[in-house]
Amino acid sequence: MKKLLFFLILIFAAGSVHAQDKDAKDTVVTGTTKSITLPDIKTPLKDGAGKEYVEGNCNICHSTDYINMQPKLPRAKWSATVKKMVKTFGCPVNEAEMKAIEDYLAANYGTGS
Amino acid sequence: MDKWLTRRFFLKTVGVFTATAAIGSWPANIFADEKKLVRFPEKTDLILLTSRPPQLETPLHYFKELLTPNEALFVRWHLANIPTSVDLSQWRLNIGGNTDRELHMSMDDLKKLDKVSYTAVIQCSGNGRSFFEPSIPGGQWENGAMGNVTWTGARLKDILNAAGIKAGSVDVAFNGLDSAPLPTLADFVKSLPVDKAVEDDIIVAYEMNGAPLTMLNGFPARLIVPGWYATYWMKALTDIKVLTQTFEEFWMKPAYRIPDNACGCVEPGTAPKKTVPINRMTTRSVIVTPTQGSGLKAKNPVEVMGVAFSGGYGIKDVVVSVDGGKTWNTARLGRDLGKYSWVQWFHSWRPEKPGKYTVMAKATNSIGESQPFDSLWNPSGYLWNKIEKIEVNVI
Structure with a gap:
């Protein structure tokens, strides 16, 4: 039991040192250069048909928390958004994938209308 | 009985998000109350809107202070490739286009110009967007896409005059270090009419609240257009180009436009007949x-x-x-x-x-x-x- 406790304390101690390290090192100034390291933040999407097309394509340009953030939108709005991403911004997907992405968004982040 | 109550309370308060995330049918405002705080470099805990590119909102309580601390100021980038490393010995502010000469100013050159300092509100065009009915897609900001900061820098007018604006100039375009992950996605470039650009109070700022800019707020220098929405306040500024025609690329047209009428408004849910670039902030x-x-x-x-x-x-x-x-x-x-x-x-x-x-x-x-x-x-x-x-x- 004592051994286990010691082991646990060791893990926590190592963990906290690691966290401090990370905080200190996300901004580094070397000579005339300033550099930052961006955190890797993942916000999961709902499971549903077509999710792989959303994750695979939308992530090319932006994190998918862009989707979680939106208010619930009617299908027409999601359709217009997908069209804008593909036709205006050039997301490289075909018509079938566009449809799968739109269906996923309307089903999981839609108003049902 | 006590135990049962405790368990019930626990389920009501803690379990609600786990349970509803699975069902997914609770009113939207329940989720609106659940804000995720994240910490980015040189920043304190801010409300996450999106992580790549970062859009981070300032918690309301910071506005108890007259000046918004640098670490608490909101963050908003448009394109995923944002600058994460800048070497000041290499960085230049390039001025050209319809000018007498081209300039490539270093930070030292910029700091040799007359130094101007004032306090100005910086506010995203979409601040408060989440309050609109019917709701509008886009950054779902509450009131935290704003802040009050003392900016210090050189007058844009002095920089433009050093290059010499030639006759026939119409617009001045501004570009920064950020870029798009796809060549088909328009680079984030903004413009001002030349008459606006030479106003006394527009500066290229290299300090916020007396310190160098944070990387996420536009290190090493950004444009400050006081009184106007922050979409014009180009971060990590590198290029200023004087143009002989109206600049109408994506981020000026069709993006960032408002209805061309006195209220900047239309009947909810309808489209305006004519639009103009967004400009001065409302009260x-x-x-x-x-x-x-x-x-x-x-x-x-x-x-x-x-x-x-x-x-x-x-x-x-x-x-x-x-x-x-x-x-x-x-x-x-x-x-x-x-x-x-x-x-x-x-x-x-x-x-x-x-x-x-x-x-x-x-x-x-x-x-x-x-x-x-x-x-x-x-x-x-x-x-x-x-x-x-x-x-x-x-x-």
């Missing part, structure tokens, strides 16, 4: 304390406090109502840091009886511009300045 006030849903005690004094600002005309007065708009009291205004700064306002209130109260605040600027009781709607969710209503419970 608004934000209630900072008490917060929505606060519990207060009858006969105890409470300080109703907030901030008010307008697009470069200062604030003449702020009136506060604690009875849902039936009667109004003139608020006391705090220190005046100039026409581009926000002003803090205060109203001492002693609620006499228990009950629900509706607190409202309405600002008017020095040229009579004020705030509407009903929201003015536009398809992109810009210019939000409806008079706020905060409900508090007095016990």
Whole structure:
């Protein structure tokens, strides 16, 4: 039991040192250069048909928390958004994938209308 | 029995998000209350909107302060490839186009120019977008895409004059270090009419609140267009180009446009016939304390406090109502840091009886511009300045 406790304390101690390290090192100034390291933040999407097309394509340009953030939108709005991403911004997907992405968004982040 | 109650309480308060995430059919406002705080480099804990590119909102309580701390100022980038490393010995501000000469200014060159300093509100065009009805896709900001900062830098006019603006110039375009992950996605470039660009108060800032800019707020230098929405305040500025024609690439047209009429508004859900680039900020006030849903005690004094600002005309007065708009009291205004700064306002209130109260605040600027009781709607969710209503419970 004592051994286990010691082991646990060791893990926590190592963990906290690691966290401090990370905080200190996300901004580094070397000579005339300033550099930052961006955190890797993942916000999961709902499971549903077509999710792989959303994750695979939308992530090319932006994190998918862009989707979680939106208010619930009617299908027409999601359709217009997908069209804008593909036709205006050039997301490289075909018509079938566009449809799968739109269906996923309307089903999981839609108003049902 | 106690155990059962405890378990029930636990389920109600803690389990609600896990349970509803699976069902996914709770009203949207339950999720709106669940804000995720994240910490980015040189920043404190801010509200996550998106992580790549980063869009981070300032928690409301920071607006109790007259100046917004650098680490708490909101973050908003458009394109995923944002600068994460800048070598000042390599960085240059390039000025060219329809000019007598091309300039490639170093930070030292920039700092040799006349140094100008003032306090100005920086506010995203979409600040408050999440309050619009019907709702509007885009960054779902509440009130935290704004801040009040003392900026220091060189006049844009001095930089342009050093290059020499030639006759026939129409627009001046600004580009920064950020870029798009796809060649088909338009680079984020903004422009100002040349007559606007040479106004005295527009600067290229290399300091915020007396310190170098944070990387996420545009290190090493950004444009400051006080009184105008921050979409023009190009971060990590590198290129200034004087043009002989109107600049109309994506981020100027069709993006960042408002209806071309006096209110910048249309019937909710409809499209405007004609649009213009968004420009000067509307007048608004934000209630900072008490917060929505606060519990207060009858006969105890409470300080109703907030901030008010307008697009470069200062604030003449702020009136506060604690009875849902039936009667109004003139608020006391705090220190005046100039026409581009926000002003803090205060109203001492002693609620006499228990009950629900509706607190409202309405600002008017020095040229009579004020705030509407009903929201003015536009398809992109810009210019939000409806008079706020905060409900508090007095016990």
